[in-house]
Amino acid sequence: MLGMNLRTRRDEQGISLSELARRSGIAKGTLSQLESGAGNPTIETVFSLSNALGVPVSALLSEPPTSDLVVVRSADVDVLTGDAVELRMLRRLESPGSLFEIYDQRIRQGKVQQSSGHPGTEHHVVLSGRLRITARDQTQELAAGDYLAFRANVPHEYEALTNEVKSVLLLEYPPDVHPATLDSLHLT
Secondary structure (H helix, E strand, O other): OHHHHHHHHHHHHOOOHHHHHHHHOOOHHHHHHHHOOOOOOEHHHHHHHHHHHOOOHHHHHOOOOOOOOOOOOHHHOOOEEOOOEEEEEEEEEEEOOEEEEEEEEEEEEOOEEEEOOOOOEEEEEEEEOOEEEEEOOEEEEEOOOOEEEEEOOOOEEEEEOOOEEEEEEEEEEOOOOOHHHHHHHOOO
C-alpha cells in the first residue's frame, strides 16, 4: 500500500524521486525500493515522507473504506517499527474540516523513541503497562486507563517503564491544516 500511495502522491504533485529525496532526507534508491513495494520502512521514514509530501501518514498507508462496516484485523495491518515503538494504523477518519488517524501502538522497554515533531495533536490512551512521555518540556508517567494529549509540532519522546506498553494513539490534524497545505509549513 505504501509504495502505491507514495508513487500516486508524488505523481499528483509532479515531483521527481530526486526532489522527494531532497525534501525527505531519504536516499533516492531507498525511495525507489519503497515505491516498488520492497523494503521495510521505519516510523521515521514514513513520517519524513508524510512531511515532505505534505500529506498525513494515513494518506500513505491506507486505502479508502469500501463498506459501511469496517473491520480492521491487527494481523492484516503493516507494522511501522522505530527504536522503541511499533505502530499499526487502524483507521483514517475524515470529515469536512477534520482528519484523524487511529493507531495501535506498542512501546518496548529499554529504548527511547524520539520524534522531531509533526503536525497535529497526539492523544494517547494507555491500555496496559506504564508509559513515560516527554513533550513541551514536561514529563508525564501514564498507567493503564490514563490519557494524555499534546500538540505534537515539537520534539517529544516515549519510553516504556514496564516490559511492553500497549496504547491507542489518535493523531488529530488541526482544522486549518489539510494535506494540501502541510507542504507550505516546510516541516522536516
